Amino acid sequence: MIDAPDHAAQERGNRSAGAWLFVALLGIALSVVAGMMSYGYTTAQAEQRFADVVDYVATQSLSYDAFNSAYTTKNLIRVMEIAGETARYGARRFGG
Secondary structure, eight states: OOOOOOHHHHHHHHHHHHHHHHHHHHHHHHHHHHHHHHHHHHHHHHHHHHHHHHHHHHHHHHHHHHHHHHHHHHHHHHHHHHHHHHHHHHHHHHTO
C-alpha cells in the first residue's frame, strides 16, 4: 500500500479550527454586549439613586427651613409679649 495524504482529514481539521474561531469570536462578542448592557443598567441605577438622594436632601432642607421659620416666629412673638408686659408694667409703676 502507498501512503497517501488524507485530504478529508485535513479539510475536517481546517473546518474544525474555523468553527472554533467562530465560536470564540461569538463568545467574545456576546461577553462585550452583556458587559455594556450591565454597565448601562448599573449606571442608570446609580443615577436614579443620586436623584433620590438629592430629592430627599431638598425635602429635608425645606422641612428644616419651615421648622426654623416657625421657631423664629414663635420666639419673636414671645419677645413681643415680653416687651408688651414690660411696657405695661413700666406704665403702671412709673405712671407713664
